[in-house]
Amino acid sequence: MPARTVPEFIAYAKANPDKIYMASAGNGSAAHMGGELFKAMTGVSMVHVPFRGGAPALTSLIAGQVQVMFDNLPTSIEQIRAGKLRALAVTTTMRSEALPDIPTVGDFVPGYEASGWFGAGVPRNTPSHVIDRLNLEINAGLSAPRIMARLAELGGTMIAGSPAEFGRLIAEETEKWAKVVKFSGAKPD
Numbered sequence: 001m002p003a004r005t006v007p008e009f010i011a012y013a014k015a016n017p018d019k020i021y022m023a024s025a026g027n028g029s030a031a032h033m034g035g036e037l038f039k040a041m042t043g044v045s046m047v048h049v050p051f052r053g054g055a056p057a058l059t060s061l062i063a064g065q066v067q068v069m070f071d072n073l074p075t076s077i078e079q080i081r082a083g084k085l086r087a088l089a090v091t092t093t094m095r096s097e098a099l100p101d102i103p104t105v106g107d108f109v110p111g112y113e114a115s116g117w118f119g120a121g122v123p124r125n126t127p128s129h130v131i132d133r134l135n136l137e138i139n140a141g142l143s144a145p146r147i148m149a150r151l152a153e154l155g156g157t158m159i160a161g162s163p164a165e166f167g168r169l170i171a172e173e174t175e176k177w178a179k180v181v182k183f184s185g186a187k188p189d
Helices: 004-017 028-040 054-062 073-081 130-143 146-154 163-184
Strands: 019-024 047-050
Touching: 019 028, 028 047, 028 163, 054 073, 073 163, 130 146, 130 163
Parallel strands: 019 047
Antiparallel strands: none
16 A cells, blocks of 8 residues: 555545455444445545454455555554554544554544444343442443553553443444444445
8 A cells, every 4th residue: 555644545545446445344343334434534435345353354454455444453553563554544533642643534534533432231220329330340440550551552542431421422423323334335244
């Protein structure tokens, strides 16, 4: 891939429609949807190549069988640090503390953001005192210095919050990504 910046990548992709193969961990994966959002916002046309997991997709990217992947940073950060992959940008709204010299996609494509996140859920009828206790303990555990240091090393960020805040995040993310799924025409395997 000759592009060294996001604008160069967009120009290259527009000059070579459907000649860039975009790897993902599978249909509907974060890498797939991040790439589809990029396509929707930039008007580039790339061919999606779904793999059965992130490791085979990353292996194919390193081998040059595909040209791009919108990967989760913890999966690819060591390959970037080792010089086996060239990171053009991170997909979060802010630069990663783990790779501070790498710009964000949003620096070049205003409004672009694709972040992977994890949370804990419980059955609908779980008593509120149990939810509150779980929330307190999970937030405390994630804010432990050792856990925070490991997350930072992998390019992750811990975001503590309340159950209500997490519910709002889920609703917002569901609405956002439903539009991307519709745009992409993605179907379950």
